[in-house]
């Protein structure tokens with residue numbers, strides 16, 4: 001057998017990988033004209049030995065690795081740890097064989113997903129594992145290994161390993177390249193052509209491997225920015241001993257997200273010119289109103305890279321393909337496969353093409369567009385052979401419709417998309433075309449459509465997040481009510497806006513005045529934390545819930561940035577700050593919402609870096625503060641935020657801050673996160689997910705006061721000095737909402753924790769209604785977006801004289817999607833198991849990463865938790881509402 005030699009990187013670190021100079025295609029999709037390497041690294045401490053990565057499980061590479069290990073590791077020594085920064089089989093394929101054949105006692109270190117992957121790659125779990133996290137340290141004797149969780153670089157399982165004594169960073173795919181390099185080190189590549197080729201291979205590798213994960217690339221770069229790095233040991237291509245800053249800068253440059261523009265890109269192919277004729281007419285139709293620019297590309301003439309670049313920045317993407325042998329053509333498939341949910345979801349798309357007899361091409365591409373979570377608002381347009389004059393007119397209309405949809409005009413949903421999904425109204429499997437109201441459990445948006453919406457127009461959640469509310473009977477279009485007076489609505493949040501909408505549903509005659517206390521157009525409050533991470537959302541029409549157009553068309557007067565300071569009950573007037581004229585009302589709806597409860601002795605407004613997350617102004621101020629901090633921070637210092645509140649809002653805020661590149665300490669007064677939504681076990685499971693993302697959890701502690709320096713908070717002190725303090729650059733508090741009831745109290749409305757209302761949302765004074773976070777309709781007070789929408793609707797209907805509208809409490813579901821994980825919880829989760837009538841059913845599907853727990857009191861299902869599968873959550877919601885028995889539930893779920 002040929003023998004191979006290990007290459008020394010440091011006295012005690014050797015490259016023991018394999019060369020694969022002849023590889024020409026990698027992972028099926030990558031071309032590798034320069035071959036590749038599979039890099040593995042042997043680290044010998046005074047006491048322990050670690051191997052970082054192995055090689056592809058092919059005899060020639062495995063033998064190279066063994067031979068190189070044997071050339072350096074003395075016979076009496078064994079490998080104690082196998083470290084896997086990422087488990088794609090080109091790095092881990094040889095691990096199990098090596099472990100079993102030579103080092104059966106070695107422990108495998110990796111992230112939790114990495115360890116799960118390894119079990120499925122080895123088809124065995126008979127090895128010991130250590131789960132890596134950001135706090136884990138492995139001491140090899142004189143050499144310490146630290147771990148940095150770096151998800152999606154390149155798979156969800158990825159991490160980096162850092163040896164501080166050697167200043168060596170082991171990154172697996174990050175900074176790698178498919179480039180065969182017998183010299184092992186990049187500073188030993190001297191031939192200018194080879195140097196050029198290596199840069200080309202590095203860029204290609206970046207585009208192919210990390211192109212879809214740019215957000216994570218930036219996070220990865222942030223996570224290593226404070227490290228002193230002398231050597232980067234990546235797992236393909238040379239070990240990097242020079243140009244390290246250049247690599248980091250290039251990665252930063254390449255990972256810049258491109259701005260999406262309001263434009264349409266049409267890309268097509270056409271054999272006989274028929275699809276091309278369609279394309280020309282579609283373009284003409286799109287350009288009719290001259291509002292959205294259109295770029296058109298014939299893929300046989302244009303450079304593919306140029307078209308991809310255009311597509312990546314376009315809000316509208318339209319493909320044209322003929323059908324050849326029952327399929328769309330490969331250049332169109334190429335582009336369709338380039339689209340992915342991470343980058344392109346929510347963009348508008350459509351497909352057209354000429355065909356001969358079966359026409360599957362456009363239909364197949366249409367399906368692909370939905371797989372990649374793009375919007376496909378109009379049916380594919382297919383024309384048999386050569387388009388006639390009439391057909392070309394249809395093409396123009398089709399193009400024009402697409403533009404109008406992009407501009408926000410509402411059209412009937414596509415009726416060719418009858419998805420077979422079990423819902424309460426179609427349990428027997430029969431689908432009907434009755435319009436229905438669907439509620440998105442993530443943001444509360446109500447969408448009207450015959451079938452389950454594909455994607456939430458507000459928050460982007462998929463079909464699985466929708467719950468069926470009820471059918472709308474078209475035949476019973478409700479009558480207009482006779483009320484003709486003036487209705488004033490105070491507050492333009494979810495409840496206020498829904499009240500206005502429902503007023504206009506039943507009454508077109510009365511005068512409606514909406515008073516908005518904020519300077520911004522009414523917006524979706526649940527999307528605030530998303531807007532913090534991605535401020536481009538603020539430019540999107542989808543973020544705003546009440547357009548000027550709707551106001552004009554429905555004759556609603558909106559007053560922005562006006563604060564109501566008093567209500568004259570006798571005269572029925574509303575008094576506005578700094579405004580002489582009072583506003584008269586006949587009916588008044590108070591929808592003033594709530595404020596974040598502030599847990600500190602000091603007032604947050606006295607400090608420039610302490611914020612709640614309640615209003616859009618909070619988000620813009622937080623973002624400005626973060627930008628300012630980033631500009632002024634010392635080099636190599638990571639900014640740190642302290643988020644108070646381990647509930648839904650706090651966790652979402654923490655995710656947004658992590659995305660902005662900050663470190664986060666998350667403080668929760670209860671001993672576990674999401675205490676209202678999860679049980680002990682569920683909390684532990686989710687806590688693990690958060691800590692893996694680098695969030696430090698401080699549980700069971702309560703904050704006391706801010707540590708201050710002038711007008712800035714520099715940290716937080718805790719009650720009983722447990723812990724003593726946390727230092728930070730930014731403080732966010734998100735620990736619950738206090739109903740804004742000051743106006744109600746001032747005018748003598750009955751109040752408790754909110755303004756007390758009956759099931760018609762009427763307060764203790766006739767003609768004054770309250771709804772949403774400021775209202776209390778039975779106990780306990782419910783304060784969330786979906787409830788605000790429900791109550792706003794009832795308040796609006798009641799105010800115009802609808803008598804049969806009544807608020808009904810439902811087991812409010814909570815859904816949270818953060819860090820690619822979902823949590824769903826419905827009903828009142830018992831805080832402990834002491835109730836003798838309580839029984840619990842649980843299922844922890846390790847294989848599918850689903851955690852399901854169901855709680856029964858006296859044999860009736862009252863609450864449930866699902867982590868990892870929201871679709872299952874909706875079934876749980878159904879079963880709770882149906883008051884399923886223990887036996888019925890077992891039959892349904894197990």
Ligand SMILES: Cc1cc2nc3c(=O)[nH]c(=O)nc-3n(C[C@H](O)[C@H](O)[C@H](O)COP(=O)(O)O)c2cc1C
Nearest residue numbers: 270271272273274275322325326355356357358359
């Ligand atoms: C080799 C070949 C295979 C074809 N296979 C199909 C097919 O399976 N189904 C179909 O509907 N049309 C099929 N067609 C017809 C084309 O889709 C049709 O001619 C179409 O008008 C071409 O549009 P174009 O001029 O834009 O390329 C086929 C045509 C060719 C040349």
